[in-house]
Amino acid sequence: MAEEKEPMFSPKNIKLLTNPINVDNPITKQVLGICSALAVTVKLEPAIVMSLSVLVVLSFGNVIISFMRNGIPSRIRIIVQLVVIAALVILVDQVLKAYAYNVSKQLSVFVGLIITNCIIMGRFEAFAMTNKPWPAFLDGLGNAFGYAWILVAVAFFRELFGTGSLMGLQIIPDSFYEIGYVNNGLVLLPPMALFAVATIIWVQRSRNKDLVED
Amino acid sequence: MKFIRNILDTIKPHVQKGEKFQAFHSMYDAADTLFFTPDIVTTSGSHIRDGVDMKRSMFIVVIAMIPALLFGMWNSGNMHYTSMGETVTMMEAFMYGFWQVLPIIIVSYVVGLGIEIMFAQGRGHEVNEGFFVSGMLIPLIVPVSTPLWMVAVAVAFAVVFGKEVFGGTGMNIVNPALLTRAVLFFAYPSAMSGDKVWIAEKADAFSGATPLAELTAGSEAGISHLEMIVGNYAGSIGETSIIALAIGAFILLVTGVGNWKLMFSFFIGGLVMGGILHGIADSFPDNTYLQLCPWEHLLIGGFAFGGVFMITDPVTAAQTETGKWIYGFLAGFIAILVRVLNPAYPEGVMLAILFMNVFAPTIDFYVVESNVKKRLKRAKLSA
Numbered sequence: 383m384a385e386e387k388e389p390m391f392s393p394k395n396i397k398l399l400t401n402p403i404n405v406d407n408p409i410t411k412q413v414l415g416i417c418s419a420l421a422v423t424v425k426l427e428p429a430i431v432m433s434l435s436v437l438v439v440l441s442f443g444n445v446i447i448s449f450m451r452n453g454i455p456s457r458i459r460i461i462v463q464l465v466v467i468a469a470l471v472i473l474v475d476q477v478l479k480a481y482a483y484n485v486s487k488q489l490s491v492f493v494g495l496i497i498t499n500c501i502i503m504g505r506f507e508a509f510a511m512t513n514k515p516w517p518a519f520l521d522g523l524g525n526a527f528g529y530a531w532i533l534v535a536v537a538f539f540r541e542l543f544g545t546g547s548l549m550g551l552q553i554i555p556d557s558f559y560e561i562g563y564v565n566n567g568l569v570l571l572p573p574m575a576l577f578a579v580a581t582i583i584w585v586q587r588s589r590n591k592d593l594v595e596d
Numbered sequence: 597m598k599f600i601r602n603i604l605d606t607i608k609p610h611v612q613k614g615e616k617f618q619a620f621h622s623m624y625d626a627a628d629t630l631f632f633t634p635d636i637v638t639t640s641g642s643h644i645r646d647g648v649d650m651k652r653s654m655f656i657v658v659i660a661m662i663p664a665l666l667f668g669m670w671n672s673g674n675m676h677y678t679s680m681g682e683t684v685t686m687m688e689a690f691m692y693g694f695w696q697v698l699p700i701i702i703v704s705y706v707v708g709l710g711i712e713i714m715f716a717q718g719r720g721h722e723v724n725e726g727f728f729v730s731g732m733l734i735p736l737i738v739p740v741s742t743p744l745w746m747v748a749v750a751v752a753f754a755v756v757f758g759k760e761v762f763g764g765t766g767m768n769i770v771n772p773a774l775l776t777r778a779v780l781f782f783a784y785p786s787a788m789s790g791d792k793v794w795i796a797e798k799a800d801a802f803s804g805a806t807p808l809a810e811l812t813a814g815s816e817a818g819i820s821h822l823e824m825i826v827g828n829y830a831g832s833i834g835e836t837s838i839i840a841l842a843i844g845a846f847i848l849l850v851t852g853v854g855n856w857k858l859m860f861s862f863f864i865g866g867l868v869m870g871g872i873l874h875g876i877a878d879s880f881p882d883n884t885y886l887q888l889c890p891w892e893h894l895l896i897g898g899f900a901f902g903g904v905f906m907i908t909d910p911v912t913a914a915q916t917e918t919g920k921w922i923y924g925f926l927a928g929f930i931a932i933l934v935r936v937l938n939p940a941y942p943e944g945v946m947l948a949i950l951f952m953n954v955f956a957p958t959i960d961f962y963v964v965e966s967n968v969k970k971r972l973k974r975a976k977l978s979a
Binding site: 562563564566569571580584 | 743745746749757779782783784785786787
């Protein structure tokens, strides 16, 4: 079957892992998964948990779809993909409810909405349907990391300037507040997440001119 | 003038490309063109409509703001001493206000121009003059007690995200000065609303609520018509005095810098909405805001200021002549709508104008489209 055995970490496979983190980032380049980037980035903790959930669903989903790719009739492939995602999301949701109940409550409906996260569907369609399980797994991991770092960066900025704390711990000292520092309420509003993502896109594209579209 | 020229000429060689201080070229250029009309002329054929360049016409706007600024300074001091129950001379009140307002002006200009010069230098542009106006508008539309660091944060945000990302002066979609105020308003609501912020170092016993806040809360405005026109009541620094704003409007209109259609339609829009709401006031006797006469709406709060200085911003307003009517009318219309019907926002002028800024290109698009259609029809008929 395998005429030419590719090494597990060939340069091509490494690229699958690293490209989505920078030049092919799901949020800043493919512009997928924006909705959850706005919704769960008010605080750092939910953003991290959300990222982990997407990581699990995306990487394992990619592998499962990749294993089944030759058996899925193309006319019903979307439904099959949805079933796989839904099963994984329910698993993640139950685990969260059992072991991280508070965060699960904060994320509320957004865990369930991972099903509709465009990144997952997008990667299934664009990659897992046409590639072997191992590259598909790497692609899933890479995209999930790409998604995660944007989420964490935005949440870091929003929680720090919006509430003066990180992971619920107060960072900005009381003495600051005494001399008149006030938390920025605008940062907590959803539009500010867009500004934060936009700034990341701005920096990324001014450093790497290849990404600029006309 | 010769003296300034000499200084500039001695600096000039050092800031050219490749010289030691080339990082300051944009700053030099800004100063040079500020004091002297540039001697650069177009090389090919040009269409001269006016000898006045952009820096000169921007300065007319700044001059038009001076009456409101001076009055605002006096009023800041006046309100401060009134709240303490002291009577002081006009000069003392003015000097108190002067020292309250001056730092805000300085912070606004230093932060805004600093960022503009940085971007201009980075892009190799010359420094645009747009911020001369914005930098003066900002102090006029904030409460006198706004902490300076908040002003700095908001100005920085507004200049970077409202202006520079779109390409600088003339490219912005929303008015940077209004955006600054919106940022302050949403980021630090406690410093931008309520009854504590409008008077500097207010005595606790004195109610410092603006007439608009009083009306929203369901009581009377608490000021006479004379006070509305003179402007000696609590509010943002430059917005209160109708007289000072009328002088500004006069300067803008006579010089042709401000567009009369925009101004006029804005006030008409406010009157119409005020009239509609006043018409239904009898059905809602509890809402004192509805009882307010339509023309009184134009006199209190920031409506007149918005109508003179904000709506006439040539960059963010509609460009087509018909579009100007629609744009101005809707802005005034929505301003009063927000003011009266939304209890969270006692004043709606800022939000209404920002909202219409976003829609100005759409208005222009449809005006042009309908014009094209009309002409096509005519062309077909004659053919």
